[in-house]
Amino acid sequence: MTExxxxxxxxxxxxxFTAAELETVTQTAVSFRDVLSRRTRKVPALQGLVVTNMFFEPSTRTRSSFELAAKRLSADVLNFAPGTSSLTKGETILDTAKTYLAMGTNLMVIRHQDAGVPQTIADEMDRLQSGVGVLNGGDGLHAHPSQALLDLFTLALSLNPDQPTSQALAGLKIAIVGDILHSRVARSNLWALTACGADVHLAAPPTLLPPGFAEAFMRQSPLPIHRQVVQHSRLAPALENADFVMTLRLQKERMTQHRLPSLREYHAEFGLTRNRLNACEPNVKLLHPGPTNRGVEISSDLMDDPALSLISEQVTNGVAVRMALLYLMGVGKGE
Structure with missing residues (x-):
């Protein structure tokens, strides 16, 4: 195990997150990726600990990935289902969290449609001096840390499968295309990629990427580091000489207004196709956090092309990265 x-x-x-912390997650994930390649894909790292997945909105990849990660670490897992919980009887979210605390929960993974809910629960756990760690599984338009970390790990593996390191992203051009305005994945990736020294280019229609978005977002940085971000209202300049391209799902469930004339028009202007990738570097690779709207954000032939697409690898790598996070947050709690 990585020390x-x-x-x-x-x-x-x-x-x-500093570059050093991002590298710590990456190297810890390398260790667990090796574990997942064994015949016995389980270690006793978190044996005796309880991980509670509290997902207040639908999820397939993130919830299943965290559950599998916890079980691979030998933790006990509790899964919260809002539709059959006491929330339907009027119980508050904080009281629900404290109920799981009383059951002996050590780590909580929180996903909620409103920004700030994981922070509120973490503050309450700290106020109670519970020692419980809270991991944000995605909150509103705010953040999705584990997704950005698995994206970072996937990029590092693509660059050097034998010795992946987040430091290898320094100076590379990475394009993020799509519904950036409503994407917590884009926001978390912006923090992670720029901390590693990548040159990030954003591209979307002005309705999904308002003028000045990048500058305003970067001004929120709590760390005094240089972050290189450029935004475009056209796709071509973002793709020019790009080493990686990440396309995002249109967040239709988060849109409060009709921001696009049609999905067909969006694909015509910003959808990734084989011809458009000719502007990128010859060895360009594609990512998508999923779920994917085929034929809208990306053409099906690109999505299914193993020479170009890293989408399946993202899902696979998600388990190793979430094992790394749970391990780093949970180690020592069982003593």
Whole structure:
């Protein structure tokens, strides 16, 4: 197991993650990726600990990935289902969290449609001096740390499968295309990629990427580091000489107004196709956090092309990265 310094009780955002901390997650994930390639894909690292998945909105990849990660670490897992919980009887979210605390929960993974809910629960756990760690599984338009970390790990593996390191992203051009305005994945990736020294280019229609978005977002950085971000209202300049391209799902469930004339028009202007990738570097690779709207954000032939697409690898790598996060947050709690 990788020996690394880790002092975070909670993982709520990547805004204040240093390059060293991102590398710690990457190298810890390398160790667990090796575990997942064995015949016996389980280690007793968190044996005796309880991980509670509290997902207040639908999820397939993130919830299943966290559940599998916890079980691979030998933790006991509790899964919260809002539709059959006491929330339907009027119980508050904080009281629900404290109920799981009373059951002996050590780590909570929180996903909620409203920004700030994981932070509120983490603050309450700290006020109670419970020692419980809270991991943000995605909150509103705010953050999705584990997704950005698995994206970072996937990029590092693509660059050097034998010795992946987040430091290898320094100086590379990475394009993020799509519904950036409504994407917590884009926000978390912006923090992670720029902290590693990548040159990030954003591209979307002005309705999904308002003028000045990048500058306003970067001004929120709590760390005094240079972050290189450029935004475009056209796709071509973002793709020019790009080393990687990440396309985002249109967040239709988060849109409060009709911001696009039609999905067909969006694909015509910003959908990724084989011809458009000719502007990128010859060895360009594609990512998508899923779920994917085929034929809208990306053409099906690209999505299914193993020479170009890293989408399946993202899902696979998600388990190793979430094992790394749970391990780093949970180690020592069972003593």
């Amino acid at each position: 690394a310094t880790w002092e975070r009780r909670h993982v709520l955002s990547l805004a204040d």
